[in-house]
Structures are given as structure tokens and as C-alpha cells.
Amino acid sequence: MKNTLRKIVLPTILLVLAYGFWISSDFKEIAAGVAIFLFGMLALEEGFKAFTGGILEKILKRTTNKLWKSVSFGILSTTIMQSSSLVSVITISFLGAGLIGLAQGVGIIFGANIGTTTGAWLVAGFGLKVKISAYAMPMLVFGVIMIFQKSRHIKGIGYILTGLGFLFLGIHHMKEGFETFKSAIDLAEYAVAGYPGLFLFTLIGIFATVVMQSSHATLVLIITALAAQQISYENALALAIGANVGTTITAILGALSSNELGKRLAGAHLIFNVTTGLIAIVFIHQLLVAVDLISAYVGIGETDYTLKLAVFHTLFNLIGVIVMIPFTNHLVRFLERVIKSEPDRYAHPKYLNEGSLEFGDTALEALRMETARVYAKATDVIAKGLSLDKEKILSDAKLKHVIREHHKAVEYDIDDVYEHEIKALCSAILDYTNQLSSSEPGIARKVSRIRLANQSILIALKDVKHLQKNMLNYIDSENADISYEYNRLRQRIAKVMRRLERIRLKDEGSTSILSLDALKLTLEKNMDLLHERMNELIRDGKVSAEMAISLMNDSNYTYSIIHNLIQINHNYLKSEEGSETEAEHMIALNREEIGTVLADDRVIAEKR
Amino acid sequence: MKFDNALKKKLLKKLKSYMNAEAEQLQQEDDGLSKVLKKLKKKEKHLKALIAAERDKDEREMLEQELNVVHSQRKKGITLLSSLRKKGDK
Numbered sequence: 001m002k003n004t005l006r007k008i009v010l011p012t013i014l015l016v017l018a019y020g021f022w023i024s025s026d027f028k029e030i031a032a033g034v035a036i037f038l039f040g041m042l043a044l045e046e047g048f049k050a051f052t053g054g055i056l057e058k059i060l061k062r063t064t065n066k067l068w069k070s071v072s073f074g075i076l077s078t079t080i081m082q083s084s085s086l087v088s089v090i091t092i093s094f095l096g097a098g099l100i101g102l103a104q105g106v107g108i109i110f111g112a113n114i115g116t117t118t119g120a121w122l123v124a125g126f127g128l129k130v131k132i133s134a135y136a137m138p139m140l141v142f143g144v145i146m147i148f149q150k151s152r153h154i155k156g157i158g159y160i161l162t163g164l165g166f167l168f169l170g171i172h173h174m175k176e177g178f179e180t181f182k183s184a185i186d187l188a189e190y191a192v193a194g195y196p197g198l199f200l201f202t203l204i205g206i207f208a209t210v211v212m213q214s215s216h217a218t219l220v221l222i223i224t225a226l227a228a229q230q231i232s233y234e235n236a237l238a239l240a241i242g243a244n245v246g247t248t249i250t251a252i253l254g255a256l257s258s259n260e261l262g263k264r265l266a267g268a269h270l271i272f273n274v275t276t277g278l279i280a281i282v283f284i285h286q287l288l289v290a291v292d293l294i295s296a297y298v299g300i301g302e303t304d305y306t307l308k309l310a311v312f313h314t315l316f317n318l319i320g321v322i323v324m325i326p327f328t329n330h331l332v333r334f335l336e337r338v339i340k341s342e343p344d345r346y347a348h349p350k351y352l353n354e355g356s357l358e359f360g361d362t363a364l365e366a367l368r369m370e371t372a373r374v375y376a377k378a379t380d381v382i383a384k385g386l387s388l389d390k391e392k393i394l395s396d397a398k399l400k401h402v403i404r405e406h407h408k409a410v411e412y413d414i415d416d417v418y419e420h421e422i423k424a425l426c427s428a429i430l431d432y433t434n435q436l437s438s439s440e441p442g443i444a445r446k447v448s449r450i451r452l453a454n455q456s457i458l459i460a461l462k463d464v465k466h467l468q469k470n471m472l473n474y475i476d477s478e479n480a481d482i483s484y485e486y487n488r489l490r491q492r493i494a495k496v497m498r499r500l501e502r503i504r505l506k507d508e509g510s511t512s513i514l515s516l517d518a519l520k521l522t523l524e525k526n527m528d529l530l531h532e533r534m535n536e537l538i539r540d541g542k543v544s545a546e547m548a549i550s551l552m553n554d555s556n557y558t559y560s561i562i563h564n565l566i567q568i569n570h571n572y573l574k575s576e577e578g579s580e581t582e583a584e585h586m587i588a589l590n591r592e593e594i595g596t597v598l599a600d601d602r603v604i605a606e607k608r
Numbered sequence: 609m610k611f612d613n614a615l616k617k618k619l620l621k622k623l624k625s626y627m628n629a630e631a632e633q634l635q636q637e638d639d640g641l642s643k644v645l646k647k648l649k650k651k652e653k654h655l656k657a658l659i660a661a662e663r664d665k666d667e668r669e670m671l672e673q674e675l676n677v678v679h680s681q682r683k684k685g686i687t688l689l690s691s692l693r694k695k696g697d698k
Contacts, residue, residue: 514648514681518674525673583640587648587685589677597680601673 030177037170044093044163050156064104074111084116085250092262105265110321117314133172139165201235205242215247245277264335276320349428367450378457384412385464393494409472414465446575453571460564467557470550481542489558513584641689
């Protein structure tokens, strides 16, 4: 059901977007802006990751280890960058990369809210505005050049610059797209007095900032409107409150591509700004008195409303921070409760735990169970990689029929499953075997067998990945001979998987390790037969030279897959307890002895 | 220095088990091999019965192959067991 929904939702979104692009060029520009912005976020995170485990962590740790420090960091960085949205977005990427914790992130956001008020001072006092989009192009050029360098740190800086460049460019395109909306907003039309006016203008402030993606732009609008006396001083204050709330949209947008930590920070940003806004609305009269007093104290003229607006902006943000600081930990806990971690796409070990490391036998059993789990996942991947169904392979159905039923090639991303399902588990197993330093030679030997079994799993998967490339082309090929050969390869692997499963499922009274010898013999025999048949196919011109080369390579991959599947089970079974297992190990045939049986087999066949 | 009887007995027991450690291990290996050989003999019989009943040529060939392997394993096991017993007799 979930998968069907997913299949429907994505094409629907794409269609709606395509229709939107067709009917409105503004919409196209805005959407492109959002896309560029999100891409910038990804690049930024990539860049910060290059510095993890080194200097950046040290700097961040030192500058954010106490709440006052992270608040100061927020103030300083926002004053320099002149964009609280950008600082919050960067903080989200810090969190995403695991460089800082949520409490520190919240501190930076608090600081950014104070830092952003310096913009109002600049605009009101000097009519200045740092236009960040002008930096986008050089940043992209320098950034991309740096990305192509070999040094990890230069590459990291390159990604950061490119990320910032794309962020600026994205915001620029969003603003451009909204130009039409901006001209449509005529503030003088909505002048309303009293509390209704306050709420209305706060909402307009939120809307304008969401639309323009910048509280700075809204502030410029407010200050110019105020200077032209288009709006009243009270309404301008309400707009500033709204702009402060609306600016959180950038962080929310940035958190879309981040993990749950980023989302929690965006949540903190929203809660903080909404609370601050509410405080400002409720205590607006008291704030106005305070603004008048402060303005008179610092020498701002009574009618200089633009600078008074800057005082107000700073004051209410400062009050917000002072009110919220004691609740920082509560806020963090609340967000952790509300925004839960998404289910991890990476598989986690089920049986390995630190506690059992001290007990050799228990640890060994945990390792065996975890390896069995990885093997089950790996055989599923192998089956899907061969465009087959594991359940059907392991059923009692005739394998020829199973292969015939699945004659169509099905694309399957082995790399993705390997990355998320297998790699993490295999590394956890290897880590665990490294930690398990048993002095008992018996256990150490078994642990080393488990390690070998896991190595074989990885090799088998790598081989299936290689085999898959040509197999997808040839199993349903018009050339019946090549199709037949590739289906034979699939059948052979499937047959071994089925026999191995039966050997594994046999009760304790069986001789499991010894049963593998027959499989080894079949493997060698089939390889010889395949070589003979391949020569025949080439000689008779039934397959092209290209096909013959593919078949030759892929038969080697098939050999390796089967060999490793047997080895996995061999080492896994050998890691079992019991004196009989040792006896089986002694009786098991080595390669030479299998060769002798094979030679005898051939002599008997020739006599017939 | 005087040893009491209980301590003497304990020390003698330890000494005895130390002297017999190798013999005990040989016995364990002997037991393990014998058990596995019995199982292989049973498996051989079972395979022969399966071959006699199998009509599919490919399947029969595969079973015959497995029978050859089991036969070779038994031969190897018997050789190992006899050398183990000779070692024990010495």
C-alpha cells in the first residue's frame, strides 16, 4: 500500500510542477529557486563534513560549549552574514553533520535573532543593505575550482562556498519570482488602528517575509513605507513582529532536506520566534514606552520612527532571548519528544552487544546469529540480483520452471542495498570480532572462521553486481544460445543456494560440513563442462566474440559466487561446537582429493 | 611437612589426569570419527536407495556423484581412524 502510494505521489508532484512551469514563468523561477536553495544546503553539509573530526569541531566546541557562547556565536555570525535565515540554515547543516548538539543549535538561533536586528539598524541608520546575491557567482566559481582539488580541506571549503553560492542564488531566484507579488502588496491600503490592526499587520509581515524569503526585504519595505508615512508607526512595529516570525520559513525549508535534528532546530526557531512575537504583541504598550525611554537616552529624535523601529526590533528580540533562555532544556526535551527520529535506513546489528563480549561462548553465538542474519539478507540480494525470487528458489518447485517464470530481467540496485543493509552489519561483525580477544585458542579459531564467512559474503555480493550487468541484457536475448547459457548460470547459482539451505536446515544428526564436498565437486565439474560448451559455441559461430567474452567473464563470476557461498557455509558450520564437527573437519576432502574423485568420475563416464 | 590424606588424593588425581590428557584427547577423536563414519555409512545406504529409485537421468547422475564423494570421505575417515588407533596402541 505504502509502495503504491509512493509510486503515485512522485509522478503526481512532477506533473503538477510541470503544469505550473507551463502556465507561469514566475512559478518556474520560484520553484527553481527552492531547488537551487536545497541543493545549496546539501553542498553545505557535504562541505562541513570534510572538517568533521578536526579543526571545525574544535572551534565549534570551544565557541558553543556554553549557552552564552553559542548565543554570542549566533549574534556575531548573523551580524557578519546579515542573514538570520542563513545562519539558521548553516546551523541546521552543522547539526545534520553531527558537529553540534541541539542545545547549542538553539543557543545559536537565539543569538541569530539578536544578530539580525543589526540589519534594521543598518537599513534605518545608513540605508545600507548587504546584497548577498551579488556574492553568489564568484562564490560558485571559486567553490567549484576548489572542489576539483585533491586536498580534503580545500575540497570542503569548495563545497561550503558552492553551498553558500547556491543558497544566495536560490534566495535571489525566489525573490525575483515573487517580484510580482511584492508590487501587489500596497501597505497603505490596510492601515488599521488598535489590536485588530496589530494582528492584521503581523500576519501581513509573516506573509510578506514568507513570500520574499527575507526579513531584511520586509524590513526595507517597512522602513521605506514608514518614512513615506504610508503606514502608521504601530502598524510598522506589527509588521516587524510578523517579519520576525515569517523568517523561520527559510529554516523550515532548509530542514526539509535535513535529518530529525535539523527539523528539531527549525521547530525551536519557530517556537522561539512565535513566542517572542506573542510577547511583543501582548506587551506592545509597555514596549513602546521602553522604546521611547531608550531612544531619548541614546539621543534618537522623538519623530525618528525608523531608528525607533530598530530599537523596538532589538528590544523585543532581546526580551525573547532573556525569557526563553531558562526554558532551553525544556524546549530541547519537548522537541525531542515531538519530532521523533525517523526509522534508520541503515541496518543495525540485532545480536551483538557489549555485555556479551566478556563471555567467549555467548559472544561467539551472537556472532554466529548475526552472520546468519547477514547471510539471509545477502542471499535475498543475490536472488534479486539474478532477477529471481528467493522464496521460489528455496521452494520445492523445479528450478527450470522457476527460471522460465522469471525470464524477464528486473533492474535491482545492489549497491544501494549493500550500502544500507549489508555493509553496516558486516563492519559491526568485524568490529566485534576485533574487540573479542579470547585467550582460548578454540574460540579464537572459530571467531576467525566467522570473519572469513563474512568476507566471503562481501565477495559473493560484489561478484553478483558484476554478473548482473550482462545478465540483464542476455537472459531474454533474441540469441537463443546466449540466453540459454546465461539462464544456466542463474540456475546453477539457484541450485547451490537451494542445496545449501537444505544442508543448513538439516538436524544435528547429519554431517553438514561433509555434504558441502559434493557441492564443491559439482562446482568443479560444471566449470569444465561450461568451458567445453563455450568453445563449441564460439567454434560454431553461435555467439558473437563480444558475447563469448562476456560469457567467459561471467562464468568466472558465477564460479566465484558459488565458491564463496560454499565457503560461507563451510566456515559458518565449522564455527559450531562439538567433537563431531572436528571429526567432520578432518574427514572433509581437500581440493586435491576432490580432483581425484572428479577424475575417477570422468573415467567411469568414459567407460559407459 | 605433612600431607593429609584428602590433599594427597587430590594431588594424585590431578597427576593422573595430567598423564592421561593425551589418551583422553585421542579417545575423544576416536569417538568423534566413529560417530561420523557411522552416519556416513547410513548416508551411503540412503543414497544407494535413492539412486535405485530415481528416474531422472540428471538427478541420478548428481546422486551418484554425491555417493562417490561420501565413499571417498568414508575411505579417508577409516584410514584416519586406523592410524589414530595405532597411535593409541603405542
